[in-house]
Amino acid sequence: MLQVSYIRENRDKVLERLAVRNFKQPELVNEIISLDEERRSTQSTLDAIAAQANASAKQIGELMRQGQKEQAEQIKSEATNLREQSKSLSEKLSVIEEQLQLKLVLLPNLPHTSVPKGVSADDNQVALEYGEKPSLQANALPHWELATKYDIIDFELGNKIAGAGFPVYKGKGAKLQRALINFFLDNAEKAGYREMQPPIVVNEDSGFGTGQLPDKEGQMYHVGIDNLYLIPTAEVPVTNLYRDVIVKEEELPIMNCAYTPCFRREAGSYGAHVRGLNRLHQFDKVEIVQVAHPDKSYEILEQMSSYVQSLLQALELPYRVLSLCGGDMGFTSAKTYDMEVWCAAQARWLEVSSVSNFETYQANRLKLRFKGKEGKPQLAHTLNGSALALPRIVASLLENNQTEKGIKIPAVLVPYTRFEYID
RNA sequence: GGUGAGGUGCCUGAGAGGCCGAAAGGAUCAGUUUGCUAAACUGACGUACGGGCAACUGUACCGAGGGUUCGAAUCCCUCCCUCACCGCCA
Numbered sequence: 001m002l003q004v005s006y007i008r009e010n011r012d013k014v015l016e017r018l019a020v021r022n023f024k025q026p027e028l029v030n031e032i033i034s035l036d037e038e039r040r041s042t043q044s045t046l047d048a049i050a051a052q053a054n055a056s057a058k059q060i061g062e063l064m065r066q067g068q069k070e071q072a073e074q075i076k077s078e079a080t081n082l083r084e085q086s087k088s089l090s091e092k093l094s095v096i097e098e099q100l101q102l103k104l105v106l107l108p109n110l111p112h113t114s115v116p117k118g119v120s121a122d123d124n125q126v127a128l129e130y131g132e133k134p135s136l137q138a139n140a141l142p143h144w145e146l147a148t149k150y151d152i153i154d155f156e157l158g159n160k161i162a163g164a165g166f167p168v169y170k171g172k173g174a175k176l177q178r179a180l181i182n183f184f185l186d187n188a189e190k191a192g193y194r195e196m197q198p199p200i201v202v203n204e205d206s207g208f209g210t211g212q213l214p215d216k217e218g219q220m221y222h223v224g225i226d227n228l229y230l231i232p233t234a235e236v237p238v239t240n241l242y243r244d245v246i247v248k249e250e251e252l253p254i255m256n257c258a259y260t261p262c263f264r265r266e267a268g269s270y271g272a273h274v275r276g277l278n279r280l281h282q283f284d285k286v287e288i289v290q291v292a293h294p295d296k297s298y299e300i301l302e303q304m305s306s307y308v309q310s311l312l313q314a315l316e317l318p319y320r321v322l323s324l325c326g327g328d329m330g331f332t333s334a335k336t337y338d339m340e341v342w343c344a345a346q347a348r349w350l351e352v353s354s355v356s357n358f359e360t361y362q363a364n365r366l367k368l369r370f371k372g373k374e375g376k377p378q379l380a381h382t383l384n385g386s387a388l389a390l391p392r393i394v395a396s397l398l399e400n401n402q403t404e405k406g407i408k409i410p411a412v413l414v415p416y417t418r419f420e421y422i423d
Numbered sequence: 424g425g426u427g428a429g430g431u432g433c434c435u436g437a438g439a440g441g442c443c444g445a446a447a448g449g450a451u452c453a454g455u456u457u458g459c460u461a462a463a464c465u466g467a468c469g470u471a472c473g474g475g476c477a478a479c480u481g482u483a484c485c486g487a488g489g490g491u492u493c494g495a496a497u498c499c500c501u502c503c504c505u506c507a508c509c510g511c512c513a
Contacts, residue, residue, distance in 0.1 A: 043482080057441075060493050077493085
């Protein structure tokens with residue numbers, strides 16, 4: 001959520017930045033500004049009346065103590081009148097504030113100046129491409145067939161237990177999952193991240209804090225009876241650790257990581273592009289999250305991007321980095337890099353990570369601030385990235401590394417899997 | 424699930440209709456003292472939204488929302504949460 005004061009003072013800039021996103025309702029900005037004006041003037045009036053009412057109440061107390069009952073009674077009626085006025089004004093004020101809030105949450109984050117203008121994924125810029133795409137034999141198989149061939153992932157069984165998009169990993173398939181999780185966590189720790197194990201359900205406040213609510217309500221599984229949401233990413237609980245927190249400036253940057261399962265309803269996505277592991281309702285992911293000083297957040301974004309790339313390099317997967325255009329960026333992000341790995345048999349790039357700087361957008365909702373020795377609390381910047389999401393990594397490992405002898409496990413993973421081939 | 428206790432500032436904790444944005448202690452920060460450390464002393468020390476160049480100032484906030492009252496941290500109602508014990512259970 002953007003800060004009203006910022007919008008008020010930088011109207012033209014806000015409009016200009018929103019245009020980079022191809023934002024469809026720029027009129028919201030003016031509506032917000034005029035609601036804010038109304039809010040401020042109402043509050044001024046209310047404050048003045050409340051001040052008067054407080055003064056009268058004090059006076060009454062004073063008079064009562066002195067036993068001047070009659071005079072007290074006189075002021076009482078005045079005070080009652082003032083209270084009534086202030087009551088109706090504060091009702092008006094809360095209506096205005098509610099409307100303001102409703103509109104405010106409809107505004108997405110402002111893209112950073114380095115973000116390319118554009119409307120869709122076609123306008124994303126390829127920032128870099130790394131590694132060589134393997135050339136496969138003519139009889140190469142897509143990962144879902146390899147999964148069946150080696151009996152390591154069972155989609156049918158998952159259908160029976162839960163439904164499409166909930167695969168069962170078996171034998172070496174399950175071990176590969178565990179190996180990847182540990183590999184990612186160990187590396188994150190080496191890079192300075194502190195491992196956390198958060199709840200995988202969150203309450204409404206948390207969903208709101210990171211921006212999933214109200215925007216992506218339908219994308220989350222909701223446990224109605226307890227009003228809890230299954231997390232779509234560890235970003236939600238790990239970032240919300242700092243909701244309503246004022247941290248000390250010298251504690252920045254705060255670096256946390258977490259492995260969690262992630263749950264996404266993915267309503268509306270069906271068809272060939274979502275076959276096999278390409279898109280699941282439940283998947284595993286290690287997430288890295290930072291709380292940063294505003295002066296440092298873009299430097300940190302680059303570091304996080306490099307870190308994610310280092311994982312892909314270690315796994316010997318060809319990848320590319322996209323700098324997302326305004327139109328393709330998430331609602332809450334100011335700048336996002338997507339990392340995509342090459343899946344040789346499908347001959348497609350698949351997104352395995354998304355690294356974003358949210359600047360103060362989440363922090364404003366979370367009321368996540370930092371404070372130096374001097375001065376007022378200031379909103380921090382939040383960043384996060386997948387490091388990494390498993391299914392598509394597995395898909396590309398299977399497809400790219402298929403050999404006569406079986407699926408070759410990358411050298412860095414062998415100490416974790418304790419086998420060199422899936423065969 | 425049952426019963427009981429309770430939610431006050433960074434923490435502990437007092438306050439039980441007006442003198443309370445809130446005692447006291449601790450923590451933290453600044454200063455004095457000090458060979459260093461420690462201690463002692465002095466002072467500062469919540470957040471948000473307004474107004475003001477600023478000093479400063481108004482309002483709101485004692486879990487949340489309502490109510491009573493001229494006036495509520497304090498009384499009443501509803502909800503949420505936490506803790507303890509019992510039951511059930513990994």
